[in-house]
Amino acid sequence: MQAPMPECADWNWSEMLDAFRSLGGVAENVVPGRGVTHRGLSPADPSQPVLLRVPQNLLFRSADVEFVGDGMRIRDSAGASEAARDFFARYESAFSWGAEGKSESLEVIRALDALPPEIRAALMEEFDFGDVLEGDFTTRCQNRFLRSRELLWANTPCIAPVIELANLDASGLACEQTESCVEIAGHVSDEVLVSCADHDAFSMFRKSGCSSREPVAFSLPMQLKLGDREIVIRRNRHEAIKRGPDRVPITISAGGKIELSYLMIGHAKFPRLSRGILRTLLREAGMQGADEAFDCILRLNTMKFIKLLRACEPHRSETISHLRRAARFQLEAMTCCIGSRELEPVS
Amino acid sequence: MQDVALGGSEVPRDPVSVFCLTGLASEQERAYSLPIKISFRGTNFEIGRRLNVHTQRGQFPTPEMTIEGANISLSYLMVGNAGSPRLSRGIFQALMREARVANADGHFDYILHANRQKCLSLLEALEPHDSEVIVTLRQMLYFQLETMAFCIGTREL
Numbered sequence: 001m002q003a004p005m006p007e008c009a010d011w012n013w014s015e016m017l018d019a020f021r022s023l024g025g026v027a028e029n030v031v032p033g034r035g036v037t038h039r040g041l042s043p044a045d046p047s048q049p050v051l052l053r054v055p056q057n058l059l060f061r062s063a064d065v066e067f068v069g070d071g072m073r074i075r076d077s078a079g080a081s082e083a084a085r086d087f088f089a090r091y092e093s094a095f096s097w098g099a100e101g102k103s104e105s106l107e108v109i110r111a112l113d114a115l116p117p118e119i120r121a122a123l124m125e126e127f128d129f130g131d132v133l134e135g136d137f138t139t140r141c142q143n144r145f146l147r148s149r150e151l152l153w154a155n156t157p158c159i160a161p162v163i164e165l166a167n168l169d170a171s172g173l174a175c176e177q178t179e180s181c182v183e184i185a186g187h188v189s190d191e192v193l194v195s196c197a198d199h200d201a202f203s204m205f206r207k208s209g210c211s212s213r214e215p216v217a218f219s220l221p222m223q224l225k226l227g228d229r230e231i232v233i234r235r236n237r238h239e240a241i242k243r244g245p246d247r248v249p250i251t252i253s254a255g256g257k258i259e260l261s262y263l264m265i266g267h268a269k270f271p272r273l274s275r276g277i278l279r280t281l282l283r284e285a286g287m288q289g290a291d292e293a294f295d296c297i298l299r300l301n302t303m304k305f306i307k308l309l310r311a312c313e314p315h316r317s318e319t320i321s322h323l324r325r326a327a328r329f330q331l332e333a334m335t336c337c338i339g340s341r342e343l344e345p346v347s
Numbered sequence: 348m349q350d351v352a353l354g355g356s357e358v359p360r361d362p363v364s365v366f367c368l369t370g371l372a373s374e375q376e377r378a379y380s381l382p383i384k385i386s387f388r389g390t391n392f393e394i395g396r397r398l399n400v401h402t403q404r405g406q407f408p409t410p411e412m413t414i415e416g417a418n419i420s421l422s423y424l425m426v427g428n429a430g431s432p433r434l435s436r437g438i439f440q441a442l443m444r445e446a447r448v449a450n451a452d453g454h455f456d457y458i459l460h461a462n463r464q465k466c467l468s469l470l471e472a473l474e475p476h477d478s479e480v481i482v483t484l485r486q487m488l489y490f491q492l493e494t495m496a497f498c499i500g501t502r503e504l
Contacts, residue, residue, distance in 0.1 A: 271456075271460075272453075289500075291500060291501070292499055292500035295432075295498060295499035295500055296499055298496065299496040299497065299498075299499060302492065302493070302496040303493060303496060306489050306492055306493055309470075309485075309489060310486075310489055313482065313485070313486075321474075324474070325474070328467055328470055328471060331463070331467055331492070332463075332464070332467050334463075335459070335460045335463040335464055335467070336460065337456060337460070338453060338456040338457050338460055339450070339452060339453035339456055340452075
């Protein structure tokens with residue numbers, strides 16, 4: 001039988017960091033802060049670098065998290081040590097879900113629920129928002145919280161305590177990952193922000209209800225037939241493999257059909273990569289006409305976002321403004337598709 | 348397509364030119380590049396919007412092109428065509444072959460990128476405003492972006 005949730009509302013920041021360090025974590029020069037949109041982290045001394053390192057034993061798979069009453073904890077079956085599980089439950093209660101995480105999630109889901117019916121319908125039908133907008137309210141809030149805090153480590157969505165408190169921004173510190181830890185490090189003048197390569201503007205809206213300009217865009221899920229070929233695109237960003245420096249989707253192909261776990265369709269920093277990935281993957285699957293397929297995918301994505309912008313036209317609210325901006329930012333990132341380049345061979 | 352009377356003009360039109368002439372937002376079959384000057388990989392492009400200045404290449408009217416060293420001027424450039432989605436890139440490739448410019452696809456993508464960015468920047472600038480003309484302008488930009496999305500593959504002229 002699993003132990004009851006620990007009492008922890010009186011845990012202070014310094015005590016929490018002591019416990020974090022005793023389990024192998026590293027935290028230097030960080031204090032709780034308050035970002036523009038939500039709670040966040042700040043440097044204690046802006047003249048010094050910040051360092052946060054979360055070791056493997058404190059990286060918890062989202063799938064192992066369970067909500068109990070007002071708290072959340074790691075399942076016994078997860079294989080984490082008792083000390084790590086106890087830390088997680090106390091930490092979440094004092095600084096994350098139990099602090100402002102829950103109320104933030106309630107706010108976001110309520111705001112999305114308040115969108116006009118035709119916008120909600122468009123988001124569910126065309127943008128895969130079913131799990132955000134449909135179903136039990138409490139479950140949606142809990143799921144939204146996890147989605148907004150998790151990062152991909154070893155292709156698995158995980159919660160990295162302390163780092164997850166930092167707000168996300170494309171200009172933030174890179175989240176470095178090794179087999180044994182996740183780490184952010186560097187100088188910041190005001191707020192500790194983390195850049196998240198796994199999200200585009202639209203997925204950021206999906207997880208936070210806010211708009212943020214992201215350098216990358218991924219295709220919406222779709223299925224298209226081009227002559228005798230069929231291309232299926234999912235939006236499972238955690239299903240990826242590395243080819244040289246590039247992260248590329250996992251593909252399954254057979255009989256003129258190819259399924260991609262996701263597809264990048266624009267990147268401001270790597271404008272030749274998106275088309276290069278599809279060209280390479282289709283060629284390896286024995287398919288021709290990659291350029292035309294890529295153009296079709298871009299067009300379908302463009303049309304959906306413009307349709308959404310049109311649907312938003314008659315409405316005014318803060319969430320609608322964020323949604324419009326998110327759609328515009330997504331279209332902007334999609335324009336960053338210039339030329340093509342080869343991928344490195346599969347190692 | 349919305350039928351917009353333009354005084355019997357035979358000049359090709361796109362959502363931008365129709366808006367300029369009539370103040371209306373209307374869906375059009377073609378989109379032409381906004382006037383831009385860009386440099387990309389050693390070639391300087393100046394693209395105009397003189398939509399009535401063209402040269403016949405095969406069965407297609409194509410823009411008039413002047414080349415001075417690394418500077419290429421085009422009287423206009425089609426960047427989307429709902430009826431012939433392969434034509435825009437095909438015309439540009441033919442022009443670049445004639446101008447002996449390598450990597451025509453990269454250049455064309457860059458021109459598309461610059462056009463889309465201009466439309467999206469204008470949408471951003473319009474965001475805080477609301478009036479009848481602003482709403483129409485936004486609708487026009489949606490049409491322009493939609494038509495530009497009809498740029499799929501390529502074909503020989």
